[in-house]
Amino acid sequence: MRLLLAVDLGLKTGLALYGEDGRLIWYRSQNFGSTERLRRGAHGILNGVPGVAALVIEGGGNLAVVWEKEAEQRGIAVRRVGAEVWRQAFLLPREQRSGSDAKRHAGEMARRIIDWSGASRPTSLRHDAAEAILVGIWGVLELGWIGSLPREIQRIMSPAR
Template sequence: MNTSNTSDHFLLSVDAGIRTGLALFNNHGQLVWYRSHNMSSISGLRKAVYPLLKSIDGLEYLIIEGGGPVAETWIHTAGKLGITAIKTDAGEWRRDMLYDRQQRSGTKAKQTAIKMALQFIRSSDAPGVNIPTHDAAEAILTGIWGCYKAGWIARLPDLNK
């Protein structure tokens, strides 16, 4: 996947699980694409990670939300490819992006993530092909947070409007 016509460097955000949310950002903090994939098994995930990461020219950062063997597969593969991997959890990025009342339950946080991701998609040049699943929505928000942590954007956008 040649993405170098938009920017030189990219950040891929992953809501890690068998059902995986993905969001790709350029080094200006702009969303390039987002999607959700059902990897069906750990074995399927392991087969998919390397070709996916390898296909993104200029991939500099991988932000992983999650843990266990699924997250470790992403982190290990990123290391082999020289990609900086940053592992986080939902509690960390949500603290910076959601109000306390929006994260009182996992269900509420996921609903809020979808609303905020839609607002981000609509207020940018991002390809708004469909309403993101909660996995893709959380990957979008984690990616925004990752762009901020990488210094690619000066501040987090207020998506609580």
């Protein structure tokens, strides 16, 4: 089974793992605290998840290079995406008026994806994990692993979409 790992980049990193059926398998937030710990963490995460065929990263710079190098060593396809790209795909302009609005709406949609996927429900959902979940669903759509958002997720979206 092919897997996609989505990363909301930062020292406080959001991670989301998807199966080729487009369902979320797991998600989490991890505070690496330093670039060196992130380097070791990325290595350990990718070693610990066999079957990752694609890595989608939101963000750039030196931290993205860490993930890209680890992926390259394993033959994993990498795609970088800016927040504005996946937000435009899933959020209305009024839901993106401010960063806090976008994060709140991303959290709401992430919870729907968690429910649809049958993944364990969070007691609290950090914004970096929520954004990794949305980066991941964007990735499985981009790769063509699923043709469109499932109806259960679309229901929360505006009828204009």
